[in-house]
Amino acid sequence: MEIFKQFRLFFVIFILILCAVFYRSFSNSIFRYDAAKMALPSLQGENIITEEQIPGMMDKALIIDIGCSDSVLVKSVKNINKISPDSILDKKYTRKLLKHEGPIILLSSDNSTSAKIWMLLSQKGIRNIYILSYEKEFEALKYTLKADSLSMP
């Protein structure tokens, strides 16, 4: 007890810093540490899945429609959660996503919306998130340069 009395001020500061560290590390209202680590699955496209991969994940997957998904396969699935991209960070949704133990699949007809939501949720510490892509080569250049392809006025 005498030690605590002698170092009272020191302990108060220590506890305050400790609280700040815990808040910064585990709070759901801010982003997690190490942004690069959180973004790692996006580097090699490990976070992109195609329609053929969905049946294997269906048992535990949480499917979230954040746009007008065009997938025929997905339309046949009953338990799709529709969440507007504007409200995806609402507490009730983030809690649900954080608690979910299986894969989370994002669906949208707009790839840019899916990509942005994926990055945001990943930076919040939610793992196992995938984007459904309708194309296998999701970042492939579909055109080739032809020197005479340019139409002149």
Next chain:
Amino acid sequence: MEIRKKISVILLILGILLAILPLSSSRSLFVNPSKLLSEVLNPNVYFTVDQTAKFIVNEDTTVRIIDLRSNEEFRKICLPGAINIPYNSFIKSDPGLYLNDKSKRNIFYSNGDFYSNYALVYARGLDYRNSYVMSGGLNEWFRMVMESKFSGERISARENSLFEIRTRAGKLFTQINTLPDSLKGKFMVSARFASRKLDGGCE
């Protein structure tokens, strides 16, 4: 208490604190998540292919076009004046190295929409608000600019201006991408020089 014991207690506590603290070398997004969400969902973060073509044709110095594709892909085909920062390097290194100049608007592009939009959220999350995306990427560039054709009898002034920009941007794109790597940089300098000469009239 002996002074040695006091110092030991302090060092022990500091050691525990250091062990708990996350590594300081790691970055984390620090913009408020809700604010970042509304910011990146705002359509103002996008430039269309036509707007980007106009920047290229006008050699707009307030714009920096960043190609997020691999170095190999960049060497084969790139937008005139673009700089290459592969997405991997962008995420793993400090983006501040490329985005710090607040006087410039950084426009990301890749082949599609994925990498550019990841980079947008990442950069804006680190408070680089001068970050934008060329909507649709290089595929959209080919569709809109390189395959641009006019069919019909009449053309409005607006359509004509748009078509002219697309044609000039397309020409520049074709010229620069048919050159060997070593000449690409020199071509941009000579293109600037030629355009200045034209602007200035008979010198």
